[in-house]
Amino acid sequence: MRNNLIIGLFFCLACAQIITPLSMLTNRESILKSGAQFKFKTEPVDPYDAFRGRYVALRIQGNNAPAPQGVKLNSGQSVYALINNDEQGFAKITSLTTSRPAGSAYILAKVRYSAGERVVLDLPIDRYYMEEKSAPKAERLYREHSRRGNEDAYVVIRVKNGLVVIEALYVGGKRIEDAVKEDRK
Amino acid sequence: MNQKAIKWLYQEIPELVAKGILTQEAAGKIREYYGEIKTTGKRSITLIICGTAGALLIGLGIILLLAYNWEQFSRLTRAILSFAPLIIGQALALWVLLKRPQSTAFKEGTATFLSLMVGASIALISQTYNIPGEMGTFILTWMLLILPLVYLMQASLPAAIYLIGITSWAGSSWDNPLKTILFWPLAFMIAPHFIWALRREIYAIRATILSLIMAICVSCATGFSLGKTWPGAWVILFPTIFAIFYYLGSRKFIGLTSNWQRPLRVISGIGLFVLALQYTFRYIWQYLIAEHESYGFTTIQINDMRALPDHIITLILIAIAILFFYDTVKRKNLILSLFLVVPLLSILAYLLRKESVIIPLLIFNIYVFVLSISRIMQGIRSNNLAVVNTGMLLLAILIVARFFDSDISFIIKGLVFIAVGIGFLATNLFLMRRKEVLNEK
Structure with missing residues (x-):
């Protein structure tokens, strides 16, 4: 029993x-x-995660937005970031709200800190897992690229109901995995 | 019931019957009442250790293999890989529950393996979909999913993994006092298993390992989660934690006997002494009086509502420590109460520190002195050289410590060292003589 x-x-x-x-x-x-597809300009760096493997950390450019009128945002607070494409086809945060927006594309993010008129966000696009040996190479590839003045790394994401999944990371117009493979040859 | 005692009783029964103290019938009834002696043979202990160690290593190996992040695998392959080890682990555990519910080795081993596979599964999915988030959330999800295994499979290693997991979770969210404080209810959930394991004395090694890990984890978590809003809280908190451990580790109901089997008592005994010795130094109290300790990592003030859980748990722990002290005083257990008085002394010293720095120094210098003398006396009384020498050692450490923070001339320092050395030798010689005399008699 x-x-x-x-x-x-x-x-x-x-x-x-x-x-x-x-x-x-x-x-x-x-x-x-x-989900709806967007591209974010980014900057990859390389840390390590003991359990889940190695990843390149992503520093998203333009991770800030104007502070909403009449609302005080504390750090760590959840907000909805509305996103839209700019002229070059990259995603841009247009505004922030504390209540779930209807319709348009948005990301559920956390406030890192508010500085005057701007609010800096922790976007849920912070890492891209790669093979153990590829991650440091990816970072180096990006550094070499950016030195030549073309900071052209971007991450392609899909977003639905505020949640984000990363599809791919591109450096110099190529998928990072392919770029690393070519570099190996 | 103490298995050793039953074994002893059974050895005595034939003689008692032969001498007519017990009738044959009564002896039979005694045997019937206590039942057979449950002994774990060497073989089964080896099996338990090897089984769990093997499961632990294989499990960790699988986690590392998956962490390599095989690029050539498609998302479908990865999905299968995420669930296959988990389901294998569950199947093994289920098989053990159905077919070998009595085997500790099988239960510990499969439960450990399954615990690790739950983590591997969540980790691989996080990896595949680049799921953001701190280590903390991942660990907490993992730990909550393995907690029931501890009870369903009566396994202690998953309990140890759980304790380590929630401690590192508390550590990873140390800057959020409202989160870290949850360590205590989380840790409390393991308490019934811990008590159960301690009572099953035949598996002494298991209780030993579990109490060792518990002592370390709880000490760390105390640092992570408590007294974050008032500077110098550690002065009271750590003696409180150690005093509680010391009391628990010394109680007889826990059927562990030798020192290595009582990590709680050993760790907390050393901890209490080291703390008390530290408190005999001037600099600690000067630091506290100046309140240099800026708790920059939390913005919460001491009178903030959000600091309330912290205060409540701190007060509960202090209350428990004082209750235990009261209990030992009531039992007139001098040795035990001498250790358990440290939290009270540190509260006293903490409260009086602003009057004058001399008061805390006086309290703890006298305390360590009394403690070491009491050890020496106890050793002499019971003819136990080891106890005498610990006492002497404590005294010597106190004297040396005082020399480091005072401007005493080298001549006096030298003379006192020589005096302490002679004292050491003389006491040992005296005791050895007495032992010889006793033996001759």
Whole structure:
């Protein structure tokens, strides 16, 4: 009897253990499939994550927006950042709101700090996982590129209901994985 | 019930029956009442250790392999890879629950493996979809998903992983007092298992490892999460934590006997002494009086509502420590109460520090002196050289420490060192003589 209870509870736990990663996966898959696509200019740097592997950290350019009128934003607070494309086809944060906007594309982000008229955000686009040896190379490739004056790294994302999934990272017009591969040759 | 005691009783029974103290019938009833002695043979202990170590290593190996981040794998392959190890781990655990519910080795091993695979699965998905976020959120999700395993499979290693996990989570969110304070309810969830493991004395090694990890984790978490709004809180907090450990580690109901089996008592005993010794130095109190300690990492003021959970848990811990002290005084257990008095002394010293820096110094110098003398006396009384020598050592450390922060001439320093050395030798010689005399008698 007691053993049956344990087995039953174990099944519940096993379900929770599967559902948690599964919901993470399906959420992202649905964003990749039907989310709106945007490009953000970025700057890759290379740290390390012991459990999840190596990644290039992304420093998104233009991660700030004018402070909304009459609302005081504390750091760590969640806000909705409305995004739009500029003339060159890169995404730009146009405004911030504290309530969920209807319709247009937006990202759920956190306030890093407010400085006068501007609010600097922590966007949920902060890392791009790569193979152990590729990550440092990717960073070096970017450095070489930017030295020649063309800071042309950008990240392609998809966004749906405020959630973001990164599709690819481009340096010098090529996917970072391909650029690293060519560099190896 | 103490298995060793039952074993002893069973050894005695034939003699008791032979001498007519017990009837054959009564002896039978005793055997019936206590049942068979449950012993774990060497083989099964080896099996437990090897099984869990193997599971731990394989699990960590899989995490590292997945962390390599294989670029050539498609998202589908990655999805399969995310779930395959998890499901294998679950299947193994389920098999053990169904077929080998009695085997500690199997349960510890599979539960450990499954615990690691839950982490591997979440990690690989985070990697595939470049999921942002701090380490903290990832670890907390992982830990909450393995916590029930501790109870369902009665496994201690997942409990240890859980403790380490929530401690590093508390550490990673140290700048957010409202978050780190949650360490305490999270840690409390493991308490029933901890008590259960301590009572199952036949698996002493398991209780030992678990209490060792618990002592280290809770000490770290105290630093991460408590007393963040008032400078110098650690002066009271750490003695409080160590005193609670010392009390728990010394109680008889925990069926561990030798010192290595009582990491709680050993760690906290050393901790209490080191703290008390530190408090005999002037600079600590001068620092505290000046309140140089700026707690720059939190913007919360001491009277802020958000600091309330911190205050409540701090007060509860101090109350527990004082209660334990009261209990030992009531039992007239002098040795124990001498250790448990440290939190009270540090509260006293902390409150009086602004009157004059001399008061805290006086309190702790006298305290360490009394402590070492009491050890020496106790050792002499019980003819135990080891205890005498610890006492002598404590005394010597105190004397040396005082020499470092005072302007005493080298001649006096030298003479005192020689005197302490002679004292050491004389006491040892005296005790050895006495032992010999006792042996001859």
